[in-house]
Amino acid sequence: MSRRPKNIKEALPGLSRIFSRFAPQIRKQKLLIGASFLALLAETAFRLLEPWPLKLIFDYIIVSGFQTEALPIPALRGLNPVTLLTIFTGAIVAIALARAAAAYCSTVGMAIAATQVMTEIRGNLYTHLQRLSLSFHSKIKSGDLITRVTYDVERLREATVTAALPLFTNILTLIGMLGVMFWLNWELATLAIAAFPLFVFSTFRTTKSIQGVARTQRKREGAMAATAAEAIGAIKVVQALSLQKILEGAFASQNKKSLKDGARVQRLSAALERSVEALVALATALVLWRGVQLVLTQAISPGDLLVFINYLKTAFKPMRYLAKYTGQIAKATASGERIIDLLDAVPDIRDTRGAIAAPPFRGKVQFENVTFAYEPEQPVLRNVSFTIKPGQQVALVGPSGGGKSSLVSLLLRLYDPLEGRILIDGRDLREYKLDSLRQQISIVLQDSVLFAVSVRDNISYGSLTATQQEIEAAAKLANAHDFIMAMPQGYNTVLSERGSTLSGGQRQRIAIARAAVRQAPIVILDEPTTGLDNQNERAVSEALDRLTAGRTTFIISHNLRTTEQADVILYIEQGKVLETGTHQELICHGGRYATLYRMQAAIGNEVLGEDYALKAE
Missing domain, CATH: 3.40.50.300 (P-loop containing nucleotide triphosphate hydrolases)
Structure with missing residues (x-):
């Protein structure tokens, strides 16, 4: 088991890079993560306790013929069987409720921490994207960048809560259960883990394949987003030139390739799950075969074997989780690497060392x-x-x-x-x-871009500190005040995307007002x-x-x-x-x-x- 972290790192090399890159954001949530981790430990402890009331029922009520004098809990000795049965069955319910409460606290706490971390990452990513040079934006399609800011960040957050956390929970449980199993009987414990090497070999070989396919799929999805954004952004030209079929064909081709990649990931994940189920069955059969012999020779009690079988099924649960969520974790890793690649891009144009704030220009x-x-x-x-x-x-x-x-x-x-x-x-x-x-420096372009905000906001983008009087003065200078006041809400009228509902002259005059308010x-x-x-x-x-x-x-x-x-x-x-x-x-x-x-x-x-x-x- 000592090589497990190394193997996971080898199979998913991007994980260490992701955690290292986002360590500052993660550290900000250390209190919430710490509390969630304590709840996680409590959940693990309650999970380890779950089969023990059942063991006591079997060993001291059913099999022993109600010989309760040998109970390991002195306070319970001498009680009648019905009372003991009531206590033990109540303990099963209490342990389950306590485990559920701890799991709830752990899951919710980690979900909130992950959301806060990813919100900060998304904000940093958007800010960084705005500052990257035009030479970068001219080489990368806008749809792919939008996919990284929205979908890739969300996929990374979801994988943290729905895949990584359950997997970590069950790995902790696995370690605890293996310790208890070796304490109960080293021979059965050795048989139980005999199938682990086979699992490790098949799982991590398949994991590498899944991650490679997932990374390719993420690139295709980015290309699809870029194609869609380009077509929608130029929909007027597309419809005027009847280019729909051509663009639909290009999109359909990329979509089919992405579908094939997704199907391949599902096939690999499903094959891995079935392999795990077969290994669980093999390990269970081995433990039962030898365990019953030990019970018959009174080397262990029937309750011990019951705990073993229960632990064995639960101990292999992390393996099922790893098989089930390998594809999801691989996709999230690919998304995380795409985010990091964008964050690591260095703007060609940036403040030089020793740069000063420009004084008011004379204009030479x-x-x-x-x-x-x-x-x-x-x-x-x-x-x-x-x-x-x-x-x-x-x-x-x-x-x-x-x-x-x-x-x-x-x-x-x-x-x-x-x-x-x-x-x-x-x-x-x-x-x-x-x-x-x-x-x-103020600028007025041939095709001035207006934003889907109010007219006031569009003008104030020229100077964020401009007052209403300065905004109106700029609009009057630009011959825009009269038609603005004729709008339904005047300066509060929200424009459509790129100001498409305005005439070309109106768009230009609002753009001139935006330039004028900057002075x-x-x-x-x-x-x-x-x-x-x-x-x-x-x-x-x-x-x-x-x-x-x-x-x-x-x-x-x-x-x-x-x-x-x-x-x-x-x-x-x-x-x-x-x-x-x-x-x-x-x-x-x-x-x-x-x-x-x-x-x-x-x-x-x-x-x-x-x-x-x-x-x-």
Whole structure:
């Protein structure tokens, strides 16, 4: 039995890693776990006592012909058989009730402790997930991440209460019963454990197979969740392009593979259970064969044999539990390893050692020989250098894929450059703490994301300390106050997911209000008016003019009419700043910007800017 912990560790190597990784959370519940463990010991003690009243009934009432003078409890000697029988049967009930109460306290206490531990782990996991860099999120599917935060944590909690705790309880009982069995008769005890080596060999070999299949199944379930999340998130496109059958086929393929894995786990677990039952029958037969002989020779009493048989069936119960819950424990271990893998992921972008809280920015921005790539050997920006003075408005123009959005992503420090540096007010971005940097930059995107909370909350996400007056002032600046007040509950109206029940112009104006309430000295506008009709475009443009007044502003746009008034225009193509200057200067220069502008002016359709930019060479 001394090798048992080692074998379990070898069969389920992730368990030690899980307990080690979550030890700080477990230690916080040490009082509750300690009390539950004491209740567990009490349950084990009562379970060991359960067959002894029955032994006394057999040995001193039934078999002995009512010879109660030999009872090992002096206080009971001399009592009549009916009284003794009443006492012993009452003891059976009392022991069972006491064991049930101890088991209840142990199970409930451990369940509460496990829930509190897993709640903290889930919170830490979600917090960590929010701080992982965009480079990580671009490689991992969102559905798989959601599965880890929700389903994997829950599976780990359930396995702790419904599998690990019963298994541990019965292992304690097994140790106690083996001790009592050897005390009663070493020969029968030796026969009882003769089947253990066979069990250990078959169980742990099967356990390894179950764990491998379970880990594969968890990966498939994560892939299914990712496929479902992707399809549901883009349901409008899916239905418009009639892609349902294609996506259903991909999901069905993954679902069938997961089903096969699940069925294989069940087959392995069922085979293990049947093997255990056969070993129990073998051990029981051996003990009965030799035990009856010992009773006939009066080496042991019939009650002793009765205790042995009772203990034997109970002693093998942990084996049944291990066989029954091997699949569940293996799946939980796989889930725990997936959680740890996510927690161990290190953000590429994080506060550097010695980083300071950024002071209020004036808004001077410098790029010095900046080179950046998402993938090695494929630069998106190449040796980019420029300087923007506080309060200036800079327009980033050029063909799609040229590096404009990457440039402003670097300014937000969503990524770090491979070479060169970016400075705000003369100091490298990496010297500032991330939160203090990003809190001083507002951003309005082409497809601004709104959350399924109230309008007030959506705007206040720009500044969590904003008052109601500041929120309304920001909404008025964004030309959003009037249509917000026309909603059923005004600012308390809860929006649908991503604000899908609002028009594009309304979503943009709420997003502008969210940017305005932050009152940041630096503003980024990424195609904020694309796709809007003329009326909404005018309302949004007016709001943007008020938002950016006096602030350092970066505007990304293919519509060159919106960039004419910029203080500086950067024409970016293939990761390089090819032209720099004001609108008039670049027109006089007659380069690519001038060619693109004349094409747009002649055609009168700004959306062709992207297509014709490639021909401007």
